[in-house]
Amino acid sequence: METVLFSGQIANDLKKFLGHLDFSSLGIIMDDNTQKFCLPLIEEILPESAKTFSFPAGENQKNLETCVHIWEWMTREGFDRKTLIINLGGGVTGDMGGFCAATYKRGIKFINIPTTLLSQVDASVGGKLGIDFQGFKNHIGVFTQPEAVIIAVEFLKTLPQREFRSGFAEVLKHGLIRNADYFRSLKNENWQDQAWQEIIEKSVSIKKDVVEKDPKESGLRKILNFGHTIGHAFESFFLGTDKHLLHGEAIAIGMICEAFLSAKKCSLSKDEMEEIEKSLLSVFGHVEFSENDIPQIIQLCAQDKKNEANTLYFSLLRRIGECDYQIPVTAQEIHESIQHYRSLKL
Structure with a gap:
């Protein structure tokens, strides 16, 4: 399992950490937003010989x-198998930068600094590392630990409000699948007013x-996918449109739909289903789409990596704080859940 360090001052802590590692050269992968807003927080402690690679921000990258460009850059810079890569950025950078590091020369070391x-x-x-492929989320990838x-919480000050809010969906999910008290302790109406250091440490734990109980997602780890089968389908559906959804915005829709399925297929009570809906709608609002869009969204669900032998499997809630997995769901039931979401208004 990877080492997770919580930093009080990122430049000092990174300098100390790098001092304990043996590497021949250093490369930093980031997007153009991270280069502008986050790199300055660590730039002063990086060796002058460090090389940087920047790509345009966005899930569509x-x-x-983009991987080909990164591998070409690594090759051009003469990176050998003792090179260390720092992935400085959000999920796209960590997933893709890690994937490129894990496959370059059959694998070189990397550190993730999530911003x-x-x-x-x-x-x-x-x-989990990987990339999207032909419109499907995280379709190509590997498991490799950084x-x-x-x-470092200090990076959160660099975020636009919408990006910040997107991450809060996963915080809410952690409470829903594993800890009801944690879920109910989170502030929804004033979601920005949280003790973020404490919350991040709790969610990571x-x-x-x-993950430690099930590193390769053969069983329990599947509960982390609550909200993601339908959520990823919405994210893929809107990708490249003028109504593009951030990951957390799409997962919020997915969690509402899958809470409906949890009430239908598992033992989630109607009261808890409505509690989940109210919580998520108060933070993320309601996304409009057409009845005619639903078949295509269902079709995208069929590409989910948890599906087996043409059967769609979901992770669903027994109650808030307890999640089950490998529950078969029909296309008709998914259709009903999406229709239910459409019927909800703030």
């Missing part, structure tokens, strides 16, 4: 073409506990 709330509480933990994940 998380593809094979968004979403990547700090979710994408940075668990060793040397360390270094989490929940995810880390699940």
Whole structure:
């Protein structure tokens, strides 16, 4: 399992950590937003010989073409098998930069420094790396652990409000699947007014506990996918449109739909289903789409990696704080859940 370090001052802590590692050269992968707003927080402690690679920000860059550019850069800079890569950025950078490091020369060492709330509480933990392929989320990838994940709350000050809010969806999910008291302690109406250091550490501990029990997602780890089968389908559906959804915004829709399925297929009570709906709608609002869009969204659900032998499997709630997995759901039931979401208004 990877080492997760919580930093009080990122420049000093990174300098100390690098001092304990043996590497021949250093490369930093980031997007153009991170280069502008986050790199300055660590730049002064980086060796002058460090090389940087920047790509345009956005989920639509998380593809094979960008990977080719990264591998070309690594090759051009003469990086050998003792090179260390720092992935500085959100989930896209961590997933793709880690994937490129894990496959270059059959694998070189890398560190993840997540700079968004979403990547700090979710994408940075668990060793999942990969890219989107032909419109399907995280379709190509590997499991490889970084040397360390270094989490610093100070990066959150660089985030636009919408990006910040996107990460809060995964925080809410951690409470829903594993800890009802944690879920109910989170402030929804004033979601920005949280004790973020404490919350990030709590969410990371929940995810880390699940991942350590099931590193390769053969069983328990599947509960982390609550909200993601339908949520990823919505994210893929809106990708590249003028109504593009951030990951957390799509997962919020997914969690509402899958709470409906939890009430239908498991033992989640109607009261708890409505509690979940109210909580998520108060933070994320309601996304409009057409009845005619639903078949395509269902079709995208069929590409989910948890599906087997043409059967769609979901992770659903027994109650708030307790999640089950490998529950078969029909296309008709998914259709009903999406229709239910459409019927909800603030």
